[in-house]
Amino acid sequence: MIFFWQMVLSGIMLGGVYSLVALGFVIIYKSTGVINFAQGQLLTIGAMVLWSFLVPLSLPFWAACLLSLGCMAIVGMLIERFCIRPMTGQPIMAVVVMTIGLSTFLDSLIPSVFGGVERAYPPLFPGGGIFFMGLSASYEYLLSFIMAILLVFIFLYFFHYTRKGIIMRAVADGHDIARSCGVRVGSIFSLSWVIACVSVTIGGFLLGSIESVTPALSSVAMLVFPVVILGGLDSVRGCIIAGPIVGAVQMLAIAYIDPITEGGAGDVIPYIIILLTLIFRPHGIFGQAHIERI
Amino acid sequence: MNYDLPCGVLNTTYEKDIAIVRTKARWAWLCAGIFLSIVLPPLLGAHWLSWCIETCVVIVAVLGLYFVTGLCGQISLGQAGFMAVGAYSATFMMTHLGMSFWLVVPLASVITGIVAVIFGLPSLRVKGFYLAMATLASQHIIIWLITHPPFNRWSGGFDGMTVPAPQLGGFVFDTNQSLFYVTIITTWIMIFFAKNIGRTRVGRCFVSVRDSDLAASVLGINIFRYKLTAFYLAGIFAGVAGALYAPYIMRISPDSFNMEKSIWYLGMLVVGGSGSIVGAISGVIFIRLLLELTVIFGPSIQHVPFIGAYISNYLGGIVFGLVIILFLIFEPRGINHRWTIFKASFRHHPFSY
16 A cells, blocks of 8 residues: 555656646647647757756856746747747647647757757755655655646736736737737737746756656656646646646556556556546546637 | 639530549649659669658558548547558458458558547547647557557567568569559559549538538538548558558568657648648658658768757758748648649739739
């Protein structure tokens, strides 16, 4: 039994990071209606940029963090300006294919710039962990989980109580109406990409320090899809609930199904979650069902 | 469907009105195309011959995607996974059941069609991005099923299976030369099917579902049935493509049918122009020629300073991603649309329209 709870706990901890990455996705969807397939690639770029500031340039941690967040904000702005804005008014399929193209492009660009080598950050977190009632959680996981939860709450607050957040939700509801109320839709689009890039970069730091910094990180980030589908595409609350659920189910699958199927269950169970969610509750736990009119 | 017909083509009989090939010039183009595509590649040398075989296989797979994405408007990210079903079921029937290749191809395509319908079931409730997710999931789940128990007992897991060469009478198709003829003839047959299905009631219903599914359902079209039909057709074409691909690569493994391939097929369709057969074919040929160029020029680029020594391995992906982005920004309707514009302006030459 202790093994079971241990698996659940580490899954929940891992899920915190998924939530964080999914958060960037949800922010972009909520405010611009764009589905971003390049989320994982942005995460990898963030992790790589931080590594470049930390190791070859050996800057102090806080400076490297700020600089890489700034760099990623610029990357987000550029992507929005040159790839997403020309697609305004196009059908959703074209926008999806655009971000898929972007993800393929970045996927090949990252290893050709940084190389396919595995990198590690200098130890950011103290080793060891907390032991409680026979369960253990390492500091890295614990810290990243807390950070993820904290950020999710910050964004929840942002969307519900700040002026900019409410404007972003208005823009998501309808560009034209928001514009006629005096909102500068373009700058809101930029802002949402910047926020998404920043949050995904933090996810990149955390994942990079838990595992290692390789171009393969972007495939780990494919797991945001089960999280956003389960939680609901447009729900920040959904992210925070669904991330740990997906993480825990994944860990349990690795623990209990892997011996039967000779491995790989952890990789496929998130996709089974997608299928089941789509069949039984297409809009996720907290997502809004849209009523369509002709 | 014949909005791009030149003026002066008048129908005197019903047969003429519903003919697939409408003008003498088109007959000439078609015959020349069929003749050249069969005669030319074997003369180009071994490398280009295998390029042609692979291109034919991809054309068949992308034609399947043309139904589900191009006509019916449902994004599918699982075409390579369906191809894997076709390739594996064909190989299984050939090696374990000892069936003939010629019987196996239609059987494998029907099996793939059924699998595609199963994974298309979520289209009952969802569409657009959600459906893209369902097909993405199907891609991963299919590859996982192939490589893990209980199916890996037959499929050889990650190692893959060896594919026996097709036979007809006493003749064994074990060279690329002979396989090329099988592939190109099948490809032309599939192109003909695809063209024809697009003109039937089913094809028109696909288009109506794509343009506005709500309006289509109000008009009495059973959306769910037609979406599943689209998936079934995509599966049929993917199955044929997989069954053709297997004897050519001789050893199939899950790596030949990964996620990346699915994305590439979708990209090829979009670059060509998703709503037309000519678009699908020209997109495949265009992207595959570009890829060939990156293979040729990749090694020379890596000596340019500041680019990085690894570039030659990844140049294909970079170019492909850029091409998709640029096409979506500057010509969202693809190569086919450009070609139509070009033809029209050529026809009206001294006048603008």
